[in-house]
Amino acid sequence: MQTFSIVIHGGAGTLVKGLMTKKLEAEYKEALKVAREAGFDVLKNGGSSIDAVETSVKLLENSPLFNAGKGSVFTAEGTHEMDAAIMEGKHLEAGAVSLVTGIKNPVSLARDVMEKSYHVFLAGEGAMKFAKEQNYTLENSDYFYDEVRYKQWQGIKDSDSFQLDHSVKKDGKFGTVGAVACDQNGNIAAATSTGGMTNKKWGRVGDSPMIGVGNYANNKTCAVSCTGSGEFFIRGVVAYDVSCLMEYKGLSLEDAANEVINKRILEIKGDGGLIGVDAKGHITMPFNTEGMYRAYKTSEGKEDILIYK
Numbered sequence: 001m002q003t004f005s006i007v008i009h010g011g012a013g014t015l016v017k018g019l020m021t022k023k024l025e026a027e028y029k030e031a032l033k034v035a036r037e038a039g040f041d042v043l044k045n046g047g048s049s050i051d052a053v054e055t056s057v058k059l060l061e062n063s064p065l066f067n068a069g070k071g072s073v074f075t076a077e078g079t080h081e082m083d084a085a086i087m088e089g090k091h092l093e094a095g096a097v098s099l100v101t102g103i104k105n106p107v108s109l110a111r112d113v114m115e116k117s118y119h120v121f122l123a124g125e126g127a128m129k130f131a132k133e134q135n136y137t138l139e140n141s142d143y144f145y146d147e148v149r150y151k152q153w154q155g156i157k158d159s160d161s162f163q164l165d166h167s168v169k170k171d172g173k174f175g176t177v178g179a180v181a182c183d184q185n186g187n188i189a190a191a192t193s194t195g196g197m198t199n200k201k202w203g204r205v206g207d208s209p210m211i212g213v214g215n216y217a218n219n220k221t222c223a224v225s226c227t228g229s230g231e232f233f234i235r236g237v238v239a240y241d242v243s244c245l246m247e248y249k250g251l252s253l254e255d256a257a258n259e260v261i262n263k264r265i266l267e268i269k270g271d272g273g274l275i276g277v278d279a280k281g282h283i284t285m286p287f288n289t290e291g292m293y294r295a296y297k298t299s300e301g302k303e304d305i306l307i308y309k
Contacts, residue, residue, distance in 0.1 A: 003281030004184050005298035006039045008032060008056050010066045011175020012227045012273035015291025017308050028065055029305050032295040035059040036305070039179055040297045049189035049223070050088045050111070053179040057084075057107040057191045060177035064146045066293075068177045069105060071146050072195025074153035080144045081200070083209035084110040084193040089217035089279070096209040098123040102138035103131060107193045110209070120211060124203065152198050175293075176208055178215070178225025180277040188279055190215050190223035190239075197230070206230025212240035219279050221246040222253050227292065228265075228272010236265045242276060253278045261286040 010032060020028075039056035043049070061069025072080040084106035087094035095114025098121070103109050112134050113122050122130055131138075176194035183189075192215040194208040207214035207230040214230070216239035217223035224239040238260055245256035257276050265272070266288055273287025275294060285294050290309065297303040 001299075002184050002186050003299050004043045004182055005277060005281040005283055005296065006036060006043060006052055006056065006179060006181040007275040007277055007283045007285060007294065007296040008036050008039065008060065008177070008179045009225060009227055009273070009275045009285070010060060010177050010293030012271075012287040012289045012292035013175060015289070015293075015307055025307065028293055028307065031060070031063045031065050032293060032305050035179070036295040036297055036303075039181060043181060043183050044299070046184055048088075048185075049181040049183040049187050050086065052181040052183065053189045053191035054086060054107055054111055056179040057177055057193050058105045061105050061107060061193055066177045067149075067175045067195040068193040069195075070144060071149065072144055073149050073198040075196070076157070076199050076201045078153070080141070080195060081203070082106045082193070082195050083205060084191070085209040085211060085215040086110045086114060086191040087189065087211060087215055087217040087223070089188040089219035089223055092218060094120050094211045094217075096121040096211060096215075097127045098205045098209045099203055100124075100127050100131065102140070103136060104139050104143070107191050109134070109136065110191070121209065123205070149198070157199060176214075176227040178227065178275060180217075180223040180225050180275050180283075182223070182277045182279060182281045186219070186279045188217050188219055188223040188277055190217045190225045192225045207233035207238065210234065213237055214239060216240050216243055218243055222256070222276045222278045224257075224274050224276045226272065226274045228287075228289070229270050232265060232268055232270025233272060235268060236260070236270060238265060238274065242274070246278075253282050254284045257284040257286050261288055
């Protein structure tokens with residue numbers, strides 16, 4: 001029987017063991033477990049990989065622990081600008097949104113772009129107009145308010161500094177979320193969602209919503225969701241780079257992902273990680289930081305929830 005599996009992440013970065021309280025660590029692990037189990041149940045019941053990744057990412061977006069949806073960071077203007085992407089590997093269909101505000105689950109809006117428009121990527125006012133036409137209810141800013149995120153912003157507000165969510169040692173909250181899955185039909189999919197970077201200006205967009213950069217899926221190779229220093233991941237075209245190494249050099253998923261995260265992206269001084277799955281259900285979760293919130297489960301009975309190396 002076809003192996004099916006799911007992997008999720010909640011961001012990579014400066015996660016130092018002992019710096020986080022036991023209570024917070026338990027909260028993170030529980031949030032990861034809930035999201036993983038919901039996605040895995042979709043697969044177990046014969047559902048599609050695209051349904052599985054959307055299900056898991058929505059639950060991570062609904063948690064204030066992660067920098068996506070409810071827990072999104074503050075921009076320089078004190079607002080929340082969210083990005084998301086989703087892609088399936090059978091037909092290479094994809095959808096993405098960027099700079100959206102008030103949307104509870106940006107990953108679902110990205111999926112609607114994929115399935116209900118002729119386009120792949122919508123941003124800003126246009127994406128919001130599309131959301132309204134799809135009858136999305138807009139949440140007010142109170143829904144996205146989080147005390148820890150607010151304090152992060154207050155620390156650098158009115159300066160030219162910005163803060164990648166994962167780059168400071170703090171008993172705080174982490175990053176971008178994502179999921180990849182392989183279903184019982186051997187179809188794979190990936191979804192990624194983020195609130196970007198604290199104090200970002202000028203409509204900055206990171207790697208998360210960019211197809212082939214922070215998110216990619218192709219049944220011939222792999223499905224990938226990235227987390228890390230977005231500017232470097234954009235320059236390294238990370239998600240597609242993993243796929244290319246598999247397609248053109250014949251590397252395994254594991255070897256391709258390690259080559260990109262532990263060599264190629266480091267050479268341009270980028271840090272972060274990724275999760276990946278191939279059409280045989282193999283998984284990988286490399287990162288070059290101290291930690292990455294991650295969890296996986298396979299139909300072969302393998303499962304774990306991890307934070308540190």
